Amino acid sequence: MEKHYSENYAREELMSIEASRFIESNDTVILGTGLPMVAAIFAQKTHAPDVNFVVESGSIDPILPSAPFTVADPIIGHMAVRTGSLRDVLGCLVQRGLVDIGFLGGAEIDQFGNINSTYIGDPRSPKARFPGSGGANSIASCVPKILIIAQHEKRRFPPRVQFITSPGYIDGPDGRKKAGLKMDRPDIIVVTDLCVMQINPNTGRLELTKLMPGVTIDEVYENTGFEPKPRAKMEEVELPTEEELKILRDKVDPDHIYLKEFLKQQRT
Amino acid sequence: MSTKEAVEKFVLDGAIIGMGGQNVARCAVNLAREIIKQGKKDLTLTGCNLSIHMDLMVGAGLVRKCEFGLAGLGRFGATFQFKRAIEEGRMEAEDFDHLTMVSRFLAGEMGIPFLPVRGLMGSDILNYQAPSTKKKFEIINNPWNQGEKVTLVPAMQPDVTIVHVQKADEIGNVVIQGIASHEPELIRASKATIVSCEEIVSTKFFRSNPDFTTVPYHYIDAVIEQPFGAYPTSTYGYYGFDVEHINYYQQCARAGGEHYKRYMNEYIYGCETFDDFLEKCGGVKKLNQLKHEMLRLV
Numbered sequence: 001m002e003k004h005y006s007e008n009y010a011r012e013e014l015m016s017i018e019a020s021r022f023i024e025s026n027d028t029v030i031l032g033t034g035l036p037m038v039a040a041i042f043a044q045k046t047h048a049p050d051v052n053f054v055v056e057s058g059s060i061d062p063i064l065p066s067a068p069f070t071v072a073d074p075i076i077g078h079m080a081v082r083t084g085s086l087r088d089v090l091g092c093l094v095q096r097g098l099v100d101i102g103f104l105g106g107a108e109i110d111q112f113g114n115i116n117s118t119y120i121g122d123p124r125s126p127k128a129r130f131p132g133s134g135g136a137n138s139i140a141s142c143v144p145k146i147l148i149i150a151q152h153e154k155r156r157f158p159p160r161v162q163f164i165t166s167p168g169y170i171d172g173p174d175g176r177k178k179a180g181l182k183m184d185r186p187d188i189i190v191v192t193d194l195c196v197m198q199i200n201p202n203t204g205r206l207e208l209t210k211l212m213p214g215v216t217i218d219e220v221y222e223n224t225g226f227e228p229k230p231r232a233k234m235e236e237v238e239l240p241t242e243e244e245l246k247i248l249r250d251k252v253d254p255d256h257i258y259l260k261e262f263l264k265q266q267r268t
Numbered sequence: 269m270s271t272k273e274a275v276e277k278f279v280l281d282g283a284i285i286g287m288g289g290q291n292v293a294r295c296a297v298n299l300a301r302e303i304i305k306q307g308k309k310d311l312t313l314t315g316c317n318l319s320i321h322m323d324l325m326v327g328a329g330l331v332r333k334c335e336f337g338l339a340g341l342g343r344f345g346a347t348f349q350f351k352r353a354i355e356e357g358r359m360e361a362e363d364f365d366h367l368t369m370v371s372r373f374l375a376g377e378m379g380i381p382f383l384p385v386r387g388l389m390g391s392d393i394l395n396y397q398a399p400s401t402k403k404k405f406e407i408i409n410n411p412w413n414q415g416e417k418v419t420l421v422p423a424m425q426p427d428v429t430i431v432h433v434q435k436a437d438e439i440g441n442v443v444i445q446g447i448a449s450h451e452p453e454l455i456r457a458s459k460a461t462i463v464s465c466e467e468i469v470s471t472k473f474f475r476s477n478p479d480f481t482t483v484p485y486h487y488i489d490a491v492i493e494q495p496f497g498a499y500p501t502s503t504y505g506y507y508g509f510d511v512e513h514i515n516y517y518q519q520c521a522r523a524g525g526e527h528y529k530r531y532m533n534e535y536i537y538g539c540e541t542f543d544d545f546l547e548k549c550g551g552v553k554k555l556n557q558l559k560h561e562m563l564r565l566v
Contacts, residue, residue, distance in 0.1 A: 033342050056366060057290060057317075058447040074293065074504050074565055077446050085448040086316055087374065090367035095386050118363060123396045129354040129361070131340035131347075133393065134317065137365035141387035165363075167390040179390030180407060180417030257343070 005239040007213075011193040012259050013248055014212065016042060017240050019103075019149050019191045025050040027100040030089065030139060032056075034258055035149045036103030041066070041252045046244065054093055056135040058084040066254055090135045094142050097183075102139035103147050106130075108161040111205050111226040112175065113168025113188035115140065115148070116161035123163065133165050140166030145187040152192035158225040169204030195220050196237065197228050210235045271542065274462045274490035275302040278428045283308070286373075286454045286461075287315035287322055288431030289501060291342050292509040293447065295321040298464045298497035298542045299430035304328040305537065314426055316366045316450040320501065320514065321430075323347040323521060324536070327528060331359055333398060335424070337366035344514050348521040349528070360398040364388075368421050370450050375423035376457030384408075384418035394419070428489075429458035432498040433482075434505055436465040440488025441474040441481050446504030452482055460489045464497040466506050496546055496555055508561035513549050 012035060019039035023029060025048040029040050041064055044051050052061045055076050063079035077083040093099050106117035107130050117136060121127030140146060146168075150156060168188055169175045177184040188199035188206070196210035208220060208228040213236055221227055240248075253259050269277075279285065285303075289295030300321035303311075311330050313322050316337040323341075325331050327349035339347045339361075353359040364372070368385050375383040388394050389407060397404040403422070410416040431451055435443040442463055444451060455461050468491065474481050496503075500510040500517070520531035539545040546555060 055447075057293075057449050074446065074502050074508060074562060077504070078565065083445075083447050085370075085452055086366050086450045087370045087453060091370065095367060118392070123392075125357060126355055129351045132336065132338045132361075132363050133365040134338035135366040137391055137393060138367040138385070138387040141389070163396075164390065164392045170390045176390060180419075181389055182386055182416065 004242045006242045006245055007239065009240050009245055010259060013245060014237065014240055015149055015191050015193055017244055017248065018196065018237050019147055020046070022145070022147055022189055023048050023051055023101060027051050028054060028093070028098060029101045030054050030056065030094060030099050030103070030135075030143065032103045032105065034105065036105070036147070038248070038253050038258045039147075039149065040103070042248055045247050045251055054089050054099065056086060056089050058086060058088055060084060060088065066252060086135070090138050094135070094138050097142065099143050101145045101147060102143035103149070104136050104140060104166055105148060105150060106136070106165065108156060108158055109148060109150060109190060110158055110161045110168070111228065112170060112172070113146070113190070113199050113206055114161045114164045114170060115166040115168065116163045117165045119163045121162065136166045140168070141181055142183050143186065144183060146189070148188070148190045150190060150192050152194040152220070152223050154223050154225055157223075169199060171204070173202055173204040175204055194223060205229070207231050208234065210237045212237050213239055269490045269492065271298060271302045271464070271492050271494065274492060275299065275306055275308075278460045278462055278489055279303055279306070279308050280427070281308055282310045283427040284312040284314060286426035286429030286458045287313050287318055288429065288451050288454065289319060289321065289498065290317035290449045291319050292344070292501045292514065294432050294498045294503055295319050295501040296430040296432040296464055296497070297321050297499060297501060298432060298492070298494045299462055300324055301536055301542065301545070303430075304330065314369070314424060315454065316369050318350070319347065320517065323349045326350050326353050326359065327521060328532065328536070333360040333362065333400060335362040335364065335369075337364055337369045341514065341518065344518050345522070348518065348524070352524060360400060362398040362401055362404070363393050363396070364421070365393065366450070369424070370453055372421050372424035373450060373453035373457040376425040377453050380423060382420045382422050384420050386418060388419045389417060424457060426454070426458045428460040428462065429454055430462050430464070431455060432464045432503065434466050434503060435469050435473075436463050436488070436491045437469055437471045437474055437485075438491060439471060440485035440491055441471065442483045442488065443480050444482040448482060455483050456487050458487065461487050462490045462492070463488050464492045464494045466495055466497065466503055468493045494542055497542065499546060499549070502562065504562070505566055506562060507555065507558040510549070510554065510558060
């Protein structure tokens with residue numbers, strides 16, 4: 001079938017679609033709230049029909065008609081094969097090593113893929129307090145492929161996070177191994193509104209692998225607290241098709257809970 | 269036993285309180301409100317996702333420490349009173365991860381002193397601990413596989429746990445429907461548990477359907493029937509969460525000061541019973557609407 005690409009999309013929409021492209025059918029994915037949920041449900045409704053979801057609060061393989069409000073929304077257990085507990089999901093699936101992909105996010109993400117969702121400033125007298133780990137530390141510690149969707153701002157991408165809530169490669173290629181983490185070389189992929197960055201396990205650092213349509217490397221550097229090395233074969237992120245946007249807007253997030261920016265653009 | 273009597277009897281000043289519920293689901297709001305009204309002091313709150321019921325207790329100035337996995341209300345935003353109390357240095361926070369907290373309750377419920385987890389290593393969760401915490405963790409080598417490391421975390425046995433569930437009988441057999449979060453482990457780990465439920469059913473219900481029982485009565489010290497007892501959060505199978513009231517609470521909690529005081533005076537101290545609170549928030553009309561939202565789902 002011929003692809004009809006569209007340039008009439010919001011940043012959040014292409015971020016979600018691009019993140020979904022890293023999900024394969026048959027993957028077991030642990031969901032988080034927000035754009036990750038949009039990306040995962042989108043994958044299920046398009047190229048990865050056999051992907052299955054688990055949700056940290058205890059829902060196992062639910063059939064999600066559209067993106068729920070939060071991970072605790074009652075709809076999160078819709079048609080699940082089991083509604084269990086946190087232990088079922090974070091213990092018996094994530095820690096046990098049966099989850100393929102985890103979605104994470106945070107206030108800060110650094111060049112080693114470490115994530116901070118706890119404190120800005122000294123924890124003993126913090127400038128700002130964030131929600132904390134939730135299940136993120138377990139997911140970052142145990143899952144072989146981590147996907148991060150984030151808005152690209154300089155303060156969100158410092159050279160080093162002020163507090164490691166969820167470890168990436170900590171301080172280099174052997175950081176995880178030295179710390180004692182069994183899953184010592186996970187894949188880490190960061191999708192932003194400017195680019196895609198992926199960890200190089202040999203350096204333990206994020207590299208620039210793709211640019212969003214129309215974005216330059218300089219623009220990425222201006223908005224990043226470190227300089228992710230461009231990979232030899234840099235690509236441009238594929239535009240969404242009209243069909244993809246229709247599925248995203250009509251079936252994945254029909255109430256525009258997550259794709260707020262799209263709604264804003266429609267209004268103006 | 270009434271809510272008032274149960275809280276008087278089982279929640280003491282200085283207690284470690286296990287918090288049931290998470291985010292916008294099954295928070296033990298009825299019981300948290302009563303603890304606030306009775307002004308219990310120097311509390312430590314523990315759980316996985318500490319949500320609006322924790323924020324209310326912190327906002328009322330009753331809490332000295334939280335030990336938890338995450339504090340927040342998801343897409344409704346931060347738990348603002350919690351955030352402010354920490355940023356102003358009025359409260360201690362001991363951060364763990366959800367699985368770590370569940371493992372601590374799991375150790376507690378099995379009567380063993382600690383359990384290993386694979387996480388936390390390499391994170392700053394281990395590099396910082398609250399001033400009053402004695403020993404947060406220990407990293408050891410697996411005795412059966414030298415070179416493999418695990419993090420040991422200590423058992424947690426709260427003094428009293430507060431939960432809101434779907435069904436219970438008079439003697440304390442409990443059914444949790446839908447997602448159970450950390451509560452099966454939490455309840456069995458606790459030295460006492462107060463259960464608030466949507467409906468009290470007969471013990472025959474359990475004896476005829478023993479595989480429905482989430483937790484048997486041995487762990488439960490008081491059972492209270494309080495329909496809509498998790499409001500404004502949801503109870504699976506019974507009612508959805510109230511977007512309007514949660515948003516209003518968040519506005520007041522974020523603004524703080526007089527705004528928050530007004531909320532507390534009007535909706536907590538100003539309502540004699542939980543039913544009065546429900547009435548004030550929209551009464552039968554609102555509750556029916558939330559009930560229909562849930563019934564459309566199940």
